[in-house]
Amino acid sequence: MTRARLPRLTDRLPLGDGLEVSPVCLGMVSDPKTVGAAFEAGINFFFVTADMHWPLYRPLREGLAQLLKKRGVRERVVVCGAAYVTQPDFCEMPFEELVEDLPGLERLDVLTMGGVYGTDFGARLPVYEGHRERSFQGARAIGASFHDRRVARTAIRSRLVDLAYVRFNAGHPGARHDLFPGLPKRRPLLFNFKSTDGWVDHARLRELGLDDDAWHPAVTDHYRYALSQPALDGALLSLERPSQVRALADALAEGPLDETQQAWLERLTAAHLSTP
DSSP: OOOOSSOTTOOEETTTTTEEEESSEEEEOOSHHHHHHHHHTTOOEEESSSSSSTTTGGGHHHHHHTTTTTTTOOOOOEEEEEEOOOOGGGGSHHHHHHHHHHTTTOOOOEEEEEEOHHHHHHHHHHHHHHHHHTGGGGGGGEEEEEEOOHHHHHHHTTTTEEEEEEEBBBBTHHHHHHHHHTTOSSSSSEEOOOOTOOOHHHHHHHHHHHHHTTTOOOHHHHHHHTTTSSTOOOOEOOOOHHHHHHHHHHHHHOOOOOOOHHHHHHHHHHHHHOOO
């Protein structure tokens, strides 16, 4: 099953208490200028770690700091802070430090539990529910980045969070069978992450013996693959430079992959990942 059209960067989705977010959430970048280019193209949703991978998110923080200097921009963007610490006693300080560190941020609109498994979700959830209830650091929604689809399914069906991130790509398509089917219409927003894991470059395609006449998927086709799934509302992406923002917009305008193309991309990625 595939959706009729792909989301556009300028689309908006309701989230939490009055927030509206683009279907693309921008995470790590290599060039800080990518943040401004993304905002100009319609992306208003940004994902920033508050602890793990802190150095890797420096360009994103720098880009956000530059963007937030512009008058009126803070009210037009939604910033999701993610913390991977699991001990309930330590689920506040990372967010406080992030807001203090990033000039112009002022608050975090969404607080997200990073790297959630079934063994820790039960202990972390009440803390985040408390954050949302008292608007800790300005939060108007809570989310979770799930590494366990069973607990993700329970959380989504029971509406325990406002936003769920799950791994889904052509090399990791299991959610299409054990998570997406039967999800209720009224549920948290559902975004994927790691869209391009398993992408095959042209040199590798030749190693695999792919015929020159066969379809050689571009890296942006992996975004199209993920967002072709009707169950997904959006995607968390890492774009290195401003030119990739335009490439993403152009790819989404091409429309969804049909089921034959999706199956081909899965077979190609599986061959790439399984062959030395």
